[in-house]
Amino acid sequence: MVTIEEVWRFIEEVEDPEIPVLNVVEMGIVRDVRNTVEGTWEVVITPTYSGCPAMKAIEEDVLQCLADHHVAPVQVISQLSPPWTTDWMTEVAREKLRQTGIAPPEQGSADKGLLMGVRKDVKCPRCSSVQTTMVSQFGSTACKSLYKCNQCLEPFDYFKCI
Numbered sequence: 256m257v258t259i260e261e262v263w264r265f266i267e268e269v270e271d272p273e274i275p276v277l278n279v280v281e282m283g284i285v286r287d288v289r290n291t292v293e294g295t296w297e298v299v300i301t302p303t304y305s306g307c308p309a310m311k312a313i314e315e316d317v318l319q320c321l322a323d324h325h326v327a328p329v330q331v332i333s334q335l336s337p338p339w340t341t342d343w344m345t346e347v348a349r350e351k352l353r354q355t356g357i358a359p360p361e362q363g364s365a366d367k368g369l370l371m372g373v374r375k376d377v378k379c380p381r382c383s384s385v386q387t388t389m390v391s392q393f394g395s396t397a398c399k400s401l402y403k404c405n406q407c408l409e410p411f412d413y414f415k416c417i
């Protein structure tokens with residue numbers, strides 16, 4: 256009989272489809288793991304962005320991962336409320352983003368300003384300069400914006416806060 260802690264650890268093997276260096280637990284996508292009285296494992300996930308096509312992939316990956324570890328039966332439950340925010344990302348996740356060259360979301364500030372087109376200072380993940388310019392609302396995926404550093408002249412992705 257596996258424990259809830261073990262199941263959490265198994266799920267950490269599931270990569271975020273948008274950002275493969277992060278797993279879905281670090282992203283804050285997995286909200287809860289529980290075992291019902293009937294013995295079913297329920298994994299509660301919250302989509303990062305509404306309508307994000309990655310969610311179906313995450314659900315399938317969680318099911319596959321737990322099947323590989325002989326955890327059964329498993330049910331993945333999508334929970335839309337409360338909505339996911341970048342504040343749920345762990346500090347480890349932010350550091351990994353930085354090392355990948357993606358500027359992590361500014362903590363504690365749901366970035367409504369950016370969504371409405373208001374400029375804010377985004378730090379370059381390479382040289383930490385705040386002299387950066389948004390090149391495009393949409394970077395390599397819809398969840399990121401493309402920025403350019405005016406200091407080291409490198410383009411980089413900024414993970415949008417919601």
Ligand SMILES: [Zn+2]
Nearest residue numbers: 379382404407
């Ligand atoms: Zn720079």
